[in-house]
Amino acid sequence: MxxxxxxxxxxxxxxxxxxxxxxxxxxxxxxxxxxxxxxxxxxxxxxxxxxxxxxxxxxxxxxxxxxxxxxxxxxxxxxxxxxxxxxxxxxxxxxxxxxxxxNRAELGQHIARSGRLRGNSTEQRRANLVLARAAAGIVTTSTDVVDAIRAAPKHITSAELARDLGMWPQTVWRLRRAQPRIEVPT
Ligand SMILES: [Zn+2]
Known part of the structure; x- marks a missing residue:
């Protein structure tokens, strides 16, 4: 820093x-x-x-x-x-x-979602990295993005993830279902 x-x-x-x-x-x-x-x-x-x-x-x-x-x-x-x-x-x-x-409801959803993404520190780190990349306008589906999408809790829908990441819902949906699971070193 x-x-x-x-x-x-x-x-x-x-x-x-x-x-x-x-x-x-x-x-x-x-x-x-x-x-x-x-x-x-x-x-x-x-x-x-x-x-x-x-x-x-x-x-x-x-x-x-x-x-x-x-x-x-x-x-x-x-x-x-x-x-x-x-x-x-x-x-x-x-x-x-x-x-x-x-509106405030949408803001509330965002806050709730960021709270739900907050699991262990590794998951948190991955989520922050993805969100920062999305905010910077980087839309390539890099390995860290793929990893974070797959690490996201199941109750977060692909549509919600896609909206947060600025990606197509179909892309997120496919990445979550693609096999085999790729383990990315952190
Ligand atoms: Zn920031």
Missing amino acids: TRRTDLAPTALRRGIATVDDLRARSAIDPRTHCWHWQHARGPDGMPRIWTFDRRSGAKACLTGPMAAWQIAHDAPPTRGHLPYRVCGHRDCVNPAHLRLAA
Whole structure:
């Protein structure tokens, strides 16, 4: 991890304005590409970021996903949509790990699903890797993706997995049924 906390006080007062500002204040995980926020967090563990809120047109203290989304897009999220992290790391502010949920129910499903994917640490690591790759727009079905798809609990449907991974449901369905099972060293 790279830790960069050498900040000018004036920069902190001004607030976080750019993606570079977000990155500079985070510890970067070179494996998952998660940007772990190193500054203020709320009691829920979510980053609290002082930045320009495009919804109100004034500076405000926003949660990590809301701040990172607005900074990266220079716009508020689509009306009625909420940004969430596909990597499942509460303190991650990498804009590439954000997606928009259409409503709270969809967001709830995502949270429940990421909770269910959280098994042993190996499984968790695989799931995070897959989600980070999907968030970065990598859609090739590499061995780690195949491995993670096959490691996913059976009660998660192929359609749900496909949606999270940005893949065709048929591809996921076939990969889950393909034999023999390929064991990938970790
Ligand atoms: Zn992340």
